[in-house]
Amino acid sequence: MSYGLYIVTSRADDRLNGQIVNTVVQVTSDPPRVAVIINKKNLTHELIQKSGIFGVSVLDDSATLPFLGPFGFRSGREIDKLSKVKHKAGITGCPLVTEQALSVLEARVINQIDLGSHTIFVGDTIRSESLKEGNPLTYKFYQEK
Amino acid sequence: MSYGLYIVTSRADDRLNGQIVNTVVQVTSDPPRVAVIINKKNLTHELIQKSGIFGVSVLDDSATLPFLGPFGFRSGREIDKLSKVKHKAGITGCPLVTEQALSVLEARVINQIDLGSHTIFVGDTIRSESLKEGNPLTYKFYQEK
Numbered sequence: 001m002s003y004g005l006y007i008v009t010s011r012a013d014d015r016l017n018g019q020i021v022n023t024v025v026q027v028t029s030d031p032p033r034v035a036v037i038i039n040k041k042n043l044t045h046e047l048i049q050k051s052g053i054f055g056v057s058v059l060d061d062s063a064t065l066p067f068l069g070p071f072g073f074r075s076g077r078e079i080d081k082l083s084k085v086k087h088k089a090g091i092t093g094c095p096l097v098t099e100q101a102l103s104v105l106e107a108r109v110i111n112q113i114d115l116g117s118h119t120i121f122v123g124d125t126i127r128s129e130s131l132k133e134g135n136p137l138t139y140k141f142y143q144e145k
Numbered sequence: 146m147s148y149g150l151y152i153v154t155s156r157a158d159d160r161l162n163g164q165i166v167n168t169v170v171q172v173t174s175d176p177p178r179v180a181v182i183i184n185k186k187n188l189t190h191e192l193i194q195k196s197g198i199f200g201v202s203v204l205d206d207s208a209t210l211p212f213l214g215p216f217g218f219r220s221g222r223e224i225d226k227l228s229k230v231k232h233k234a235g236i237t238g239c240p241l242v243t244e245q246a247l248s249v250l251e252a253r254v255i256n257q258i259d260l261g262s263h264t265i266f267v268g269d270t271i272r273s274e275s276l277k278e279g280n281p282l283t284y285k286f287y288q289e290k
Contacts (some may be wrong), residue, residue, distance in 0.1 A: 001149055001169060001170060001171050001203070001281075002147065002148060002149030002150075002281050002282075002283045002284075003147060003148075003149075003170070004146055004147030004148075005147075023170045023171075023172065024146060025146060025148070025168045025170060025182065026146050026168075027168065027182050027260050027263060027265060028260050028261055028262050028263050030262065031261070033260060033261075035180075035182075035265065037170065037172050037180075058146070111258050111260075113256050113258055113265070113267055115172050115173050115178060115256075115267065116173055116176070116178075117173050117175065118172060118173050120172060120180065120258070120265065120267070122258055122260065122265070136146075136147050137147075138147045138283070139147075
């Protein structure tokens with residue numbers, strides 16, 4: 001399977017977090033809906049469950065390993081990942097990572113499927129914003145680089 | 146968003162069909178589950194709804210337009226798409242397109258979400274088979290070619 005590579009973020013109360021996700025898909029264009037698949041063990045999963053809100057940053061293929069590393073290999077239960085990168089609050093208060101990203105969107109969960117180890121969250125896009133031109137990072141490109 | 150490009154097939158009674166889909170994702174690895182997103186207007190959607198079975202062919206990036214065209218631009222209600230390409234029956238009887246494909250799998254639907262214009266079908270993989278080495282076709286590569 002071929003995938004992109006994204007940072008999915010969420011917020012519940014004062015807790016913010018984000019993580020690398022390869023399974024983000026636009027599921028319908030009208031209305032604009034997106035689905036993300038998240039491991040149940042992850043803090044981001046817990047925050048999305050609580051708040052029903054998530055953000056997605058489409059990464060630039062020039063994204064660097066020091067930037068990506070904490071989002072892929074560390075848990076938000078151990079470190080405050082967002083303190084180290086540029087981000088802003090969306091309409092819902094969800095953090096949106098703007099550093100090394102081509103675009104961001106935020107979405108409100110309208111449905112979900114329990115997949116066992118993971119959950120699919122389907123959200124209505126509340127707002128999306130293009131930040132700059134570039135080539136989106138793909139999982140294959142990342143592996144090869 | 147970055148996507149691959151796949152042929153999703155199904156069968157209900159004696160009716161076979163398949164279509165191009167870009168939104169195929171592996172949702173969990175243990176057990177191996179895949180999700181496909183299909184437009185409700187499509188014959189393939191009707192067949193998956195009836196039978197609860199679908200097949201996925203991961204396409205080779207050398208796949209040709211004459212081969213892909215009927216799966217992307219024609220309806221199975223007008224033409225018999227599978228009569229024109231090499232395929233075989235899976236364990237469930239689902240047709241699996243083996244031509245210009247790197248691998249095939251068949252899955253049984255365990256859950257679904259109604260997304261309005263589309264449905265997400267989540268399936269347990271019954272069997273998968275690698276056919277040959279190669280680079281999987283991506284949506285971006287297809288557009289550029």
